[in-house]
Amino acid sequence: MMAMQSSAQVNINVDVYNKGVVMSPNLYGIFYEDINHAADGGLYAELVRNRSFEDSNTEAVAWNSVGGATMKLVKTGLLNKAQAQALEVGFAGNGKASGINNDGYWGINAVQGRTYKLSFWAKGNLDGKLNVCLGNDKKVVAVTEISDIVTGNWKKYNAEFTCQENQPNSRLWITSEGKGNVVFDVVSLFPPTFNNRENGLRPDLASMLLALHPKFLRFPGGCFVEGQESSENAFHWERTIGPIEERNGHKNVNWGYRTSDGLGFHEYLQMAEDFGAKPLYVVNVGIWHGGFTPLKKIQPWIDEALNALEYANGPVTSKYGALRAKNGHPEPFNIEYLEIGNENNQPEQKNLSDKYYERFKLFKKAILAKYPKMHLIGDVAAWGTDDPRWNNPEKVELVDEHYYRSPAWFARNFNKYDSYPRDGQGIYVGEYAVTQGFGVNGSLDAALGEAIYMMGMEKNSDVVKMASYAPIFANLNDLKWRPDMIQFNSSNVFGTPSYYVQKVMADNVGTRVLNVTMNDPYTKNLMARTVAPEVSKFGFATWGTKASFSFDSFSSENASQISVDAAKPMLEIKGDWKSDGNIVSQTSDKEGCIDIVNADIKSNQYTVKAKARKDGGAEGFILVFNYVDKDNYSWINFGGWGNTQHGLEQVVNGSKMQLATKHGSVKTGKWYDITLKQNGDSIKCWLDNELVFDTKLQQNTALGVFSTASYDEKTGDVIVKVVNTTAEANQTNINLGNYNAKSAKLISLSSLKGTNENSIDNPTNVYPMERSLSPADGIVSLEIPAYSLSIVRIK
Template sequence: MIITIFLKRYYFETIMNCKKSLFMGCWAAMAATAQAQITIDIDAQQRGPKVSPMLYGIFYEDINHAADGGIYAELIRNRSFEDGPRFGAPADMQGWATVAAEPSVLAARLIQDSKKTPLLNSAQHHALQLDVKASPAAPVSLINEGYWGINAVQGRTYRLSFWAKAPAYRGTVKAELRSADGKQVYAQQQVAVFAAAKKRGWTKYEATLTALDNDAQAQFALVFDGVGQVQLDMVSLFPPTFRNRENGMRPDLANMLWQLHPKFMRFPGGCFVEGQESPDNAFRWQRTIGPVEEREGHWNVNWGYRTTDGLGYHEYLQLAEDLVAKPLYVVNVGIWHGGQTPYDSIQPWIDECLNALEYANGPVSSKYGAMRAKNGHPEPFGIEYLEVGNENNQPDPRQQSDHYYERYEQFYNAIKAKYPDMKIIGNVVAWGDDNPKWGSSLPVDLLDEHYYRSPDWFADAFHKYDSYDRQGPKVYVGEYAVTNGYGTLGNMNAALGEAIYMMGMENNADVVELASYAPIFVNENDARWRPDMIRFSSSRAMGTPSYYVQQLMPQHLGTQVLKVQLTNPYKDKVVKQITPKQSRVGYGTWNTRATFQCDKEVDCMYGDWQIEGGMLHQTGHKDATRCIQKDVIDGDHYTCKFRCRKDEGAEGFIVIFNYVDDKNYCWVNLGGWTNSQHAIEQISNGGKLLTDSKRGRIEAGRWYDVTLQVAGDSVKVWLDNEQLFDTVLKRDHTKGIYSSATINDATGEIIVKVVNNDDAATTARISLKNFAPSEARVVRLAANDGMEENTLQQPTTIHPVEQQLSTADDHVMLTVPPYSLNIVTIKTDDYLFSKGISTANNETASTLISGKGPLYRRKIVGQEATTF
């Protein structure tokens, strides 16, 4: 019996211990599971640097018809008859056409200034002369197509003006908005005084037209029904403008800028500041002010079209003021694309700069301040920031970079002597260097860094400014954007990379004082640069995902950085193979002609390819040509052999593998970088990543055997019998969760920014210390895929959405979708205590409570706090 009892007790205790162990193990497993989540730990009393109140602004440059045909609201193209097909070519009738049906006749030709035909003024080099033979029954028309169509909107009123001289014309003229085929008239107005002024010289005529229907591709017409000769110049048609400014801005585009709430506006460029070919082609501010008919205009050679300068220096300043943004002016240091004034002879450029500052800042008693007042703005505009040059400090003097520091010093001394409080911005290396430095002992307030890179570069730069010298000059990131891997118009991957970079700038607000994305605008009919954050036509406008990032980040910016501890147990937990299960191989070149032995059917994606007798020839010199075999390889283990020959050109040849589509593949670049090295590169979502490289070159006219062996993500390459590579494809370590936080001391809100640039959704716990959350909301920008984009036809595929969140005593839970920017604003009812103010400090508490609104709801009484 005793033995039996003992055994029962033993088995009972053993079982119970096992159960207890099992229970404890399960509890531990559950606890581990509960703890295995992304946490964002924030202590409201652990503060970082103060956030620059000027951090986010805009950079405007006349590129992609950003001014004429863009934000400048003028609807008539070639309004002063000065445009031509290219720089240096004679002017022609671009944008204009004549319509006449027999027996009527309308002959049009450009005329130049002469004693017989004097022009309107010295700024005008051409006018249009019309010889008219028409009647009321058979009128003739002078047509202007506008900038790829004139947007006629029902009920909208348009202001027409033109200058004319008609000493021998008998008849009337009507102004019309009508359809492109001329069959529908949307607006019509007779210019009644035209015939009565026949004996006068150049006379300005004005009228208004109100559209009766909608047509984004309407045209403007001057309709003649008489006989005689008419000379025309400065034909202008304006819709309503932003803030009703005369000679103003297109409202929808200007409002998209206003919605960014920029703290500053950098203008007028960019390369537009420098010009090209000659100093006269640079931006010369004094030629861009005053009545528009007295502005000569100039060729925007850098971007391939002529500008009226209707959007001139005064209008830039006025636009900045209307946007409630400080003007940041960029001046030319005597350098243009293709030449320069010697650095010891730049005083005229310095004088031009000082005169521009006097126009903007001087009293009305000064020469240029009086000119500003005459142009309708007696109060100073107040320029506080000035940049000396644009990208003029490259190590290669052939890249618009002659003796920059000597030029800078002369400008700096002259400006500071007259405007000692002016903040001066200097140029550093603008391309080819990820860590540019100021290579001079000269004083400088800010340094202008420019970065056009890939999404992964920007994500990897999250900590870029952590190591910057806190005692050195401040940084102005004057131009930055994803230009490699942005898709077609600008995708979500690009926007998220930029957002991560911006969070890094915010975290280092003691270093980065200013930042502006570039460029802003593109007319879809003349895209000279991509991507751009606002795309438009004559009637539509849309923002890319990057636009919404630029809109959301400054709208949710606190006054001081809070330290964030991000814990992500899922990072690197699942390793995804890069090599696809199905792919294709192919051939390519870079600025080189080459031949490949190929007996397969191929898809020639890009380049000048010819197939002849089992040979595949690339006969042109384009970059990144691609020709892909049609056969699909099943599996991620394969070996391929290629026979290749460089025929002529700067580099060698390329073997493509793991090809899925034109934005996702790998290649072996043999003889790349001007035939100096071999490399394996990965192209993912359009962005390029260097896997491995070594020195080497390819001889022209020689056949090479290339062997490629792929085993999952392991890649081996032989050139003839020499093994070049035995490597593993790289994973993008920049994918995952990023977070930053700031606190707004004016409202008592904590703002937490969370980016997920990966394809996996997750959940994050925002844990708060010394801050009791009472209310939380999230503004989210998310996409189904990183390649997703907005278009003019579907402009809101990706757009911000706001949601309420639930709060607990010390945390907020946040769902984080893939490919998303999440901005969480958290409020508290106990803001005084979140600031760490002692209840004993009644005076401090009372000061903070006074006049602060509903968030400040606690009153200090002795050692206790009561709500009132």
């Protein structure tokens, strides 16, 4: 009661009777990409790492010899053309167990009562039996025996065993007390899988996707579609089907590891079917990271796309439809949506683009000639702009927009689609997520920013037809990208607040948009709060490069002059810094090297002048200001991003937020004059005599109350969504006029702090809760908590 009395009154008026546009039935889906070991070591249930011994040409990654056994990679006498290497094991035969073991993906999760399926191919001569078990150095928790390893030809072996105890960090052991040499390939171990599919999915991870009730599944990426270094590292669907021993696998160069392609084209389609989601396939248009096929030679890429569609949609009498039937699925999978390219329509060719519109037109003509009802999606600029557009007369049904921004950006763009034309192409927001100012795993603040943006998409769903958060998965042992809405290790999993926002929003979409007006006197002046700290420091930094700096002067009306001598010693945060008179140099190629002047600036109105010189490396140099601690500061990066642009960034609670960028570079060996003038949140910065930035610092989160409403024609429910990003609870009345409200349910996602997160040890720190409400006289009264998403379903 005390909280309710102290909070401000917010009135949300919902026009129930004048129903607006139809809500898109395909609004929320999922976007899957093999990043952060999302496939091997993640959703794909295979437990053996490097099962085909292809991860390295020089060593058997994740495999270890034990008991005096020997191991060597062999490249002749192989199982088939898909396999480039196998592993020959020399068993010692010294009366003790010798052999090999496999680490799995940072441990194999052995679960009591769970039966595991083992298979492998082998040839050779062994005087004795193989003992196959799960366990660690101290204890075995599951075991089976395999006899008759006496053959000069390849033979497949299968076995099952059941665990007697839990042991989350087990290994797979293959040992023998006998003597001999055996060559192994495609050593595979599967636990029970989602829907008991052969070559299937890890149940706990798949179940979390199923719980989202996705309307579609976009696959297989992302950058994973394009590949890197060569077209061979792109996703080629035909190499990812059939028995696992016939799959080549390929280098997932974009994300730093090899993939087995065990989760292949057929499995993606099966996954979509099991989720009740429409498959949305992304095809390569002959462009990869670092190169492209000339426009005149892209016909093989078009043929590859057409063959994939025939596999998915063709009759069993067709070549690829028959192959689908052979692989266990006679009925068509029915792909309805196809995206032509991934992020391939940037303004500059060097940014993964080459004659995209011409490529799109060729693909479109060929695909619609055979599949005239196919929904085609085109690319627009995926970075470098907040306003991407399709700039070509060639018609396209949907375009794919991508946004990775801060919580404040998403909140400020609540009304982004209000002004979009209603007679043009539809929008598919194929990738969006807070990637700046999100904390460690992904904060509630980040999720609330995304929720506000989703509300903006919903109220404009006559334009925004589809949307999918990205990326989904991250193995905590190999984080290449943060944040990700589902994070896991070999035995546990948790959803971030963003995951729960995706779930409760998708569960409560409605079918018609309702108009909302809101009176919110409390938050009108919140955004006027100054972001810049009153007390801070400044200094210098580098990122993967070497640079030298010379401090010239500091001046302020509200603070005393700072000299270099008075400021010493510097606060070296990271890097190899050396001083020579008034010049300080960073001499390593480490990333994130920072050196801070050890003097407080007791003002946020001042001017700093310095000199900087790039001494070597891929990037330029950085001026640091508003430094409070290692997790809170701002900097201006000159010649960043491979010496292609300048950028102004803020670091808030350890997470970086990009405020402004400008194309530009710096020359090696040249001294540049830097001038920074700060007036509260206003920032001006010059490089020599060029004004590079004239902008303002921003809050990580846009403070306020945001609301939308919809009507569900299937249930008769009115659905009201309210996000409160402020630190104060708000007493709120939802006014429905003379609508006969019988009962109401509140679904709330909130926490004491917007910076709160979930973790593997505390997976439900931020978790949706439900309770009943009692409407009266067409009004639903409730308290909207601080830092919250509230969804009210009114009967």
